[in-house]
Amino acid sequence: MTAREKERLRTGLLFISPWLLGFAALTLYPLLASVWFSLCDYSVLTEPVFLGTENYRELWRDEVFWLALRNTVVFAAVSIPLGTALAIGLAVLLNQPVRGRGLYRTIFFLPSLVPAISLAILWQWLLNGSVGLVNEVLQWPLSLVNLVAGTSLRAPDWLNDPSWALWGLVLTGLWGAGNAMVIYLAGLQEIPAELYEAAEMDGANAWQRFVNITLPLLTPVIFFNVIMGLIGSLQTFAVPYILTNGGDGPGRSLLFLATYIYQSAFDYWNMGYASALALVLFLLILALTLVVVRFGEKRVHYAGR
Amino acid sequence: MAEIVIDNLRKVYPGAKGQPDKVAVEGASFTIHDKEFLVLVGPSGCGKTTTLRMIAGLEDITSGSIRLDGRLINDVAPKDRDLAMVFQNYALYPHMTVYRNMAYALELRRVPKDDIRRRVENAAKLLGLLEPDNLLERKPKALSGGQRQRVALGRAIVREPKAFLFDEPLSNLDAKMRVETRAELSRLHHALQATMVYVTHDQVEAMTLADRIVVMNGGRIQQIAPPLEVYHRPANLFVAGFIGSPRMNTITGTVTGEGDRVIFTEKGTDHPIRLAMRGDLARLLEKHLGQEVILGLRPEHLADARDLTDPDPGATFEARVDVVEPVGAETWVYLRSSAHQLIARVPHAEPRTDIGHTLHFTADLSRARFFHPGTGESL
Secondary structure, three states: HHHHHHHHHHHHHHHHHHHHHHHHHHHHHHHHHHHHHHOOOOOOOOOOOOOOHHHHHHHHOOHHHHHHHHHHHHHHHHHHHHHHHHHHHHHHHHHHOOOOHHHHHHHHOOOOOOOHHHHHHHHHHHHHOOOOOOHHHHHHHHHHHHHHHHOOOOOOOOOOOOOOOOHHHHHHHHHOOHHHHHHHHHHOOOOOOOHHHHHHOOOOOOOHHHHHHHHHHHHHHHHHHHHHHHHHOOOOOOOHHHHHOOOOOHHOOOOOOHHHHHHHHHOOOOOOHHHHHHHHHHHHHHHHHHHHHHHHHOOOOOOOO | OOEEEEEEEEEEEEOOOOOOOOOEEEEEEEEEEEOEEEEEOOOOOOHHHHHHHHHHHHOOOOOEEEEEEEEOOOOOOHHHHOOOEEOOOOOOOOOOHHHHHHHHHHHHHHHHHHHHHHHHHHHHHHHOOOOOOOOOOOHHHHHHHHHHHHHHHHHHHHOOOOOOEEEEEOOOOHHHHHHHHHHHHHHHOOOHEEEEEEEEEEEHHHHOOEEEEEEEOEEEEEEOOOOOHHHOOOHHHHHHHOEEEEEEEEEEEEEEEEEOEEEEOOOOOOOEEEEEEEEHHHHHHHOOOEEEEEEEHHHHHEEEHOOOOOOOOHHHHEEEEEEEEEEOOOEEEEEEOOOOOOEEEEEOOOOOOOOOOOOEEEHHHHHHEEEEEOEEEEO
């Protein structure tokens, strides 16, 4: 290395040092420390005591962990496809040349700007079993069905019914589809108009154009959104935590891995166990992301690149 | 078999807030005969592409009618018109192979798989997509511009449509590919015996490809005629100036009678060009005695008098040589009369050292055209 190169390196490192320091202190150190804590008995107040793999063996036997894992995976498996379909559907609709299109786009995007706390409090009311707006809307079609079919269906008490709470949370999550929708809109606008005209001349109807042109050319955006959605939904915490006023829902139906990490760490002060859970969550996200990436490799069309 | 009859076609785009409406096509009427190669040509914004897109069904019709084999298709969806279109930037499906790009329309029509394969391979063979390299399994991004253009042609050919529509298909190719593909298109037309409607702004493409040319300007049709008629007998000053390169010379002057002769005298100078008309031309101009007219003369009909054995003295005038441009097989000589800039195409391989000299030039008046200075219409 010449003197000049050394000087350049020094200058470069100096410029990037604020980020490096922040990363080391706030990301890298906690990351490594949590790996170490996961092998210890650690209650924050006392020094960590090395336990080896005890936390992980405990975890394997812990029914609550398996419940949290199941809830987390079910929530991701339901909310990602639903959210993707809703966001693409909205984007396609809002890409039509209609009057006031900008206004509609804004309206559908706005909810995704609402902070998680406000969103959760709002949805507590919307999903309220007796006075909630959701059930108000459901009541009319349900009573019609009851009248015709002679059934006695009732709108669920979303947040207090163990078999419905998770679905209530899925509904809440769909409210944030505006974020992905905007990205899909940008993706739609990248698709050249003459491809649709060529398909129209070739004899494709609107549905065939959507399936054969829009979807394939949107795959890079879908791929990106699914990965982001996967990472986000596996870490879901704030909204269910507030929806349940800091609990984990009726019959622990809103207990997620992130919730359980929080409970272990700050309710039970079992930092070692929480660290082991966090590491498992990290590996789960990593593994599922790799699966999606591998699955997408052959199916994503990067046009013109 | 396809005949397309267009009657009084009009397209108006509503203006944005506070802007007046924009008329793109105004009262276009023409017929595209079966197996004809018809070229719509004109400068950008003349309405030629809008007309083509209305035939395709990609653009709504404001008023007028389009009939395909006698059937009114104004409101028929593009997919039900059985027309194929080749787009300016190819519009190939980037996520499909060449084979699927060409097969897609047939798949949608539920043509049996074997038939699709046969038709795609026939078209591919015709267009050289199999030899020397088999391109059928490639994606469009792995193809050159010329290859993409041929795939776009192939996609149209496999459909065996009633008619082919081309929207400036050569404009994205480099000069060499453009000439090659132009010849290929001509060959295709003869091989397929199909009706073709072709839009271009390039007059050379129009001249070389067309059975008939429709010249458009400002949304209106200026002339409909076979290429050579458009070239030799332009209907108005616009066509005269648009078709032909270098462009037709125009000289404004007045017509007078002197004894039994009809004389055209250049306007706006003390030393005018004076040309004596004979025969049919004299009889034509007799009706305009004392009036102003515009004389149009192709550059190849203006000769250096020294090259002629017996130059007509009544058609010879003096002009100063401004610029000499040797373009290879011929030379373009830029002349200045006292009031007009003129161009002569002379058949010399070597440029002459005549610049700045005043020489005699002779017009071939039998090829001259005259136009009304107000309307621009041919007399």
